[in-house]
Amino acid sequence: MIAEKLLEDRKKLEERLRRLTGGANVFVSEADLFAMSCGCIGTISYIQGMQFEDVEIYHEELMNIIEELSLDLGIYPSVSYAQMKPGTFDLERLQAHDLCDNCQKEYAGVGGKPWPDILIFKMDNGGKSDFTSILEYRSSIEELLREISRRPAYVMQFNIFARACGCCGTTAVVRGIFGDEINAKKDMIVSHILELSKELGIVPTMIYSMMVHGTDAVAGISAQQACEGCRTTYEEYEIIPRPDLEMLYLEKG
């Protein structure tokens, strides 16, 4: 199943980057598969402990590593690149996209530098990925939110995530919907997400909405299959991990 594969791939990626950089303290905090509202799909790996110069030195190797990771997850990377933390020389993430037509135009040309803070490894035509059903998962949540809100609410990005601690799950980054609307149709949302999670091989222990800080606007809806450590914390101590989270579903024991 895709979630299990993503958890394994995150770990493998971290090991490969450590080997590549000579045992440096590289940490891959999270690896994601994503589908965006524009139609792009891809992989993102959040990196700590690498610099711009590492990317320059290991350009070829990193390109191959990202390509292999993406292909393993069913994404053909029509563009792959390293993104620096804005205004710094720290590597923030390694990314691979199967680009939609609009983004293909934005990424193309300019000597491989469409933005100054990214370093493109490769670029060609997209549309060759296997795991395109991720777009339908994104779209299905969007349609549900539009039905609930009766406005063009949207899912900016739908992610399947695997964290270093062992948690995995999905997050829909949403705009245009409010907490009371979600709560009024909580059962409908939970049942849709549980169904979708099952297809991805995720057994959520909790489903929650993330609020825009201090407001009733919803920023995201996540389903999380908690790792043993996180599960113990959430369940035994009944801790809601952040004050901006509103729990929609919590499975105990």
Added chain:
Amino acid sequence: MRWLSVAHPGHMEALKEIIRAGNGNIYEVYTGGSPDCIGTARSGLGRTTTEDIREQVEYAHSHGIRMNIVINSSCLGGRHLTQDGHNLYRWYLNVLNDIGVDSVTVAEPFLVEMIAKEFPDIDITVSCIAFVNSPQKAMYYEELGAETIALDININKNFPVLQNIREAVSCKLKVLVNEGCILDCPFRYAHFNLLSHANGPEPRPPLKYEYYQQRCATMRVKHPELLISSGWIRPEDVKEYEAIGIDLFKISGRIQSVNWITNCVRAYSAREYHGNLLELLDSTRELRRLFYLPNDALEGAIEKWKVCDKNCYKCGYCKRLSKEILVYSGRRTPNEELKPLNEYLVVE
């Protein structure tokens, strides 16, 4: 005559493409400098070094184009009023002066006055986030030393005020043509202050979630007419502004991709565009992937806006125009569709 002031992300490859797309219409390009000295009110991307800027100034000059460095933090945290801060800014401006930068964009009145006095070779543009929205305010800044004033975007469609400002000052006036921010945005001051700290010297706030951007996107989904009433100027309507004496037209988008910027430059250079107007607006990418606002459907609306009293509650013109907006669904799936907005919105 050169009349465009164009956003530049900061690397040489971008500059070459932008100048090529400008087809002789570009008056200046503007870009951020080092965030370690003075920040800007937009997200900074790469770290442009002094040497990078020097090379780019030479390249721009070789094409008859001026280079403007944007140091328009709306909040400097009081640093500018300390001796150390003043010395740091003086040092940085000396560096910019030495490498041939033509002008700087600033939002802080103290910097306008200081630069006018200490750096006579550097022209001063007052940033649109100094919110110059009246003849009086324009006169204050002109007296402090401004050569150019970028006007508050909230008066872009207020022709009587624009005309009054034109009559009151003799400096160059610039309007921002493609910012997608909402009209009279309640978050504008606070958002720019936040961005100024996030893109300025350390310590920077560790932002993971950005309230203002998230909230504003949600407001536009809830009230799509805000997409219409915002201060953008269609390429076809530039002539209306030239007719009242506006000198320069600023294309925003320093954090957009180079191809996106060159697409805007071509549209404004040609003074016509047939497509989704949101593709030209410097707002979050997801909005232009969500909504389709046909530019052709807005032909002639400028005549109404020229006499509009900006009382949206009573008027409803932009709300009626918002019926032209289409909404994307199911992108790149078998169910992909572009539906009329009223299929989603509750009739209120």
